[in-house]
Amino acid sequence: MKPGHLAGEDLTVVSAFEAVGQYSAGRIDDVRLLAVERHACPGAGSCGGMYTANTMSSAFEAMGMSLIYSSTMAAEDAEKADSTEQSALALVSAIRKQILPRQILTRQAFENAIAVIMAVGGSTNAVLHLLAIADAAGVPLALDDFETIRARVPVLCDLKPSGRYVATDLHQAGGIPQVMKMLLVHGCLHGEALTITGQTIAEVLANIPDTPRPDQDVIRPWNHPLYPQGHLAILRGNLATEGAVAKITGVKKPQITGPARVFESEESCLEAILAGKIQAGDVIVIRYEGPKGGPGMREMLAPTSAIIGAGLGDAVGLITDGRFSGGTYGMVVGHVAPEAAVGGTIALIHEGDSITIDAPARLLQLNISDAELEQRRSVWQPPAPQYTRGVLAKYARLVSSSSIGAVTDHD
Structure with a gap:
């Protein structure tokens, strides 16, 4: 859009x-x-920043599943119609040549996607989605792979939500192919990976300049990145023994220790924020919004945006076993696993407990003794499920942890 x-x-x-x-x-x-x-929304298309839809379309371009430049085109521009025609021709050609998705969706392709997502400052949802896609494709991929790639890939693009520019600005500056070429030149992309056209990534990018144009500042030069390392960090600790996902760039204070403000749903939290009941220094906890607890792992865009709007973005923390919108930014940690509905530590937090979010240390910690934690765990009872019949009840029974992609067909 x-x-x-x-x-x-x-x-x-x-x-x-x-x-x-x-x-x-x-x-x-x-x-x-x-x-x-x-x-705010003048026409057709997915949300205008580097939010979830544009993040995932960029990921698929990076993986070779779509044509170059296609992920950042404006929906209403003529070039999108041209790209659609070219995409149809590429698809027919791939069918004739029997280039199949599993030949493209290799481990190398997923590593390329993660590298591009780090470079463009993409959505936390990419972690969840790529884990699930890899699982379906039979490709081994784990949370820690994101942390490994994050360490070697800088954030090159100054894009919303925490940056200045929108997706159409990225397109005008050279789009995902320009970002990919920079990653390739600096050894952060697998050039031999196959694409839907039958060419390799290196062949597709052959005519793309090695460096971004000097007349724009949407895409930074390699030696002058927005941040020296990627922005999606995997946090662990007694609050997330299976891991949690945080955006750690664009926040002035990457560590916070404060009293827990506990909410059992997104709606109750939003009500408190809008009523002015959240203060600087608080750590908001929104639980029972995970894959099983939701069920379905809703995104917390309304409360996180309300926090930003209230001027508290750099003054409060927020953790949840739910998800975030790609438009979320600030000191927020999502995908906390194990989730509350299965008795994860997030379910055992009491109002006023001390919680530490330490992004540089990759730590998410409930500051109580092990003995107190075990005592709380021994008396915890799961709440009654929101659905007992139908599709959502079946989903809640089948869905796995967010730490492995919240898939529904895992053993």
């Missing part, structure tokens, strides 16, 4: 969510709120 414009500012759908928080905190009036709402 092309960005909306208001008073010289680029808007996306997240702008509308944040405006609700700004309005509730008295930072804008109803005239401004209505104006943002009316201008």
Whole structure:
């Protein structure tokens, strides 16, 4: 989606969510709120920043499953129609040549996708989705692989939600192929990986410049990245023995220790934020929103955007066993596993408990003794399931931990 414009500012759908928080905190009036709402989404297409849809389309371009440049084209531009025609021709050719998805979706392809997602500052949801896709494709992939690749790939693109630019700006600056070529040149991409056209990644990128154009600053030069390492970190500790996912770039204070403010649902948390009941230094806990507890692992865009809108983005932490929108940023940690619904430590937090989020140390910790934790665990009882029959009840019974992709056909 092309960005909306208001008073010289680029808007996306997240702008509308944040405006609700700004309005509730008295930072804008109803005239401004209505104006943002009316201008945020000017036409067709997926959310305008490097949010989940654009992150995943970029990932598939990186994996060779779609044609180059296709993931950052504006939905309403003529080149999208041309790309659609070219995509159909490529698909027919792949069928004739019997180039099959599992030949493209190799371990190398997934590593390429992760590298590109780190470089563009993509969504936390990419972790969940790529784990699930790899599982379906029979490719071994684990949470720690994201941490390994994060350590060697810088953030090269200054994109929303925490940056300045939108996806169409990235397209004009050279798109995903420019980012991929830089990664390839610097040894962070597997050039021999196959693509849907039958060419290798290196062959597809042969005519792309090694360096970004100097007349733009959406894509940074390799020696002047936005951040020296990737932005999606895997946190562990007694609150996430199976792991949790955090965006650690774009936050002024990557560590926080504060009192827990515990909520059993997204709605109850949002109500408290909009009522001004959250204070600087708090660590918000939203639980029973995981794969089984949701069921379905909802994204917490409304409360996280309200926090940003209220001016608390750098002053509070938030952890959840649910997901985040790709538009979320701030000191937030999601995909906490084991989730509350199966008795994970997040279910045992009491209001006011001390919690530490330490992004540089990759730590997510409930600061109570092991003895106290075990005592709480011994008396914990799972809540009654929200659904006892039908599709959602079946899903809740079958779904696995988010740490392995929340898949429903695992042994």
